[in-house]
Amino acid sequence: MHIMIVDDERIIRESFYYWFEKSGHKVTTAASGNEALERLGQTPFDLLFVDIKMPGMDGIELLAQVKEKYPETLVIIITAYGSIESAVEAMKIGATDYLLKPFKPDQLSLVMEKVAVQQKRQEEFNYLKGRLEKITRFDNIIGQSPAMTAIYEIITDVAGTDASVLLSGETGTGKELVAKAIHAKSQRANLPFIAINCGAIPDTLLESELFGHRKGAFTGADRDRKGFLEVVGGGTLFLDEVGDISPKMQVDLLRVLEEKTVTRVGSRTPVRVDFRLITATSRDLEDQIDAGDFREDFYYRINVIRIAMPPLRERRADIRLLAEHFLKKFCHETTKRVDRLLPGALKILEDYDWPGNVRELENAIERAVVLSRSRALGEADFAFLRPPPSASPAGPSLREMEKYHIRNILEQHGWNITRAAKALGINRVTLHKKIKRYAISDQQPSPTVDDS
Structure with missing residues (x-):
């Protein structure tokens, strides 16, 4: 003591x-x-x-x-x-x-x-x-804005059904938390909740992960293995970034949804399955349908109930609640005694547009807590949340905004590619490509703002 x-x-x-x-x-x-x-x-x-x-x-x-x-x-x-x-x-x-x-x-x-x-x-x-x-905030979903209140009502309405739910919204808006809340309030709550990021798994591997395989079905298949569609056993299967799966996989999943059976890779024997499906995407699936990259019949099958997650910039009233929640969380995890946010810090947080949404806010609070040497977080602790310099009178281009955001997340995670990719909601390969495309280097100075 x-x-x-x-x-x-x-x-x-x-x-x-x-x-x-x-x-x-x-x-x-x-x-x-x-x-x-x-x-x-x-x-x-x-x-x-x-x-x-x-x-x-x-x-x-x-x-x-x-x-x-x-x-x-x-x-x-x-x-x-x-x-x-x-x-x-x-x-x-x-x-x-x-x-x-x-x-x-x-x-x-x-x-x-x-x-x-x-x-x-x-x-x-x-x-x-x-x-x-935790109970009153819908399994760690935090927010009291009208947009979030409406989502709580939808969660309550759909939780008691088995209707398929499609969660749409930008990366970092909390789609998986909503999926977990629906599962937690459903009759399947005591059964497994399995989450799969479709964008992070190659299509050939995703087939084996979902459907399972028989021994000898392919090189390395040294034993029979159940897929997640069987393992979930009456629970909830959450497919994140469903817009990334191939048309063939969409056909296979549509058949499973309609017939409630799954056939393992290398087998001809169908197995009965029972699960509730929740999917999520940060893409515009309607545009993908128009482009021929997403099947319309599969879209209608997974889009029985649609929940659109608002970006954080459209519910700024929740920023303070979220910031204080993350402050308590990281003080507990780091055993540091940082017990409040000063008014200047809150203004910075509430004025920032948060292109990475709630996930970016969480990362920002974690960084500030780890580096803080006082019991209160002030303006200086969030100086890294500077807007990128404008390249033209019309403001920064989308390319400049993306480059700035990627660099900002990399800095927050000490240039750890794995952690930064997770925070951005993309895989390591995609992040490496973007780093190369934008020529991002840890030797570059951080952008500053001319206040004159």
Whole structure:
């Protein structure tokens, strides 16, 4: 536990310091309220012992500011017998307990036992609160904008049916989360949910993955293997980027949907299957039908219910909720104590257009948390979210926007091709091609904006 002793008397600070250090705690001291606030702004603390009477800012004023800025930090008030009324006032403001001078070591031990109980209760409360939020937010889908409220209603309506659902929208808008929410609220919830990214699997391999194969069906097929259409066993099959599959595969899947049977590669024996199909695409399937790249009959079969996911720039009211959610998530994962977003940071986030949508926002918050050295994220932590320079009076071209966005994601992931490709929603081969096409290099300076 990280403890700070705030007292203007040196002997009190030293006594606490040696007692807590001997008990295995990390201890810091401060001689005034202002010094304590300065240290709190630099380093997270679990517990403060604060003298109620100090020159300048007294203990009550310091307590009020701590509870406002760092609500999870516990505060114990130190007071003399003649100031019991002030101690009671401090408890009303939010102090965990108070300690009367002069005190004995066993009294200090008793107070620390109370602190331990308080921390355990807070952890239990946070856990239950998180569970409740997960239930009410449709399995981690976060948003209160009218667009998201409408989607929640559709999820509720379709979850109880077996109708095929097509989720459309830009990469990073949360299509898989919606698919999982539909599954979680359906009668198939206790059965498997299997997600397959069709754009990341070659067509020949996708056939084996979906339909399975018999031993000896092809080189390397050393045993019989069930495909995902069998493995899903009454659950939900989610095919992401369904627009990437070949016309032949579309025909095969259409037959499975109509006959509810699957035949493994290398076999002639059909097997009965039961599953609910949810598909997703970031492409315009109608355009693909016009171009002859997507079968119209298959399209109508998977497009019984259509849910269009709005891009993040069209639901800016949700950006703050999402940012705070990701902040808590990455603070927990990194064990860093970054507990709030400053107004300047929120303005940057709300003004940015987020071409990578929610996934890009998540990556931006993760980067900011990892690199932050304070307890609050400010404008400087999101300086990398600069708009690309305009190449013409009409603004940047689509090519320039894509080049800038790819480079931005690569920088966020330390030029790790695998992670960057996943964040962009494309495979490694496609990302390599785009890097080569745009001549993107980690030696290039990041674009800047001329504010003159």
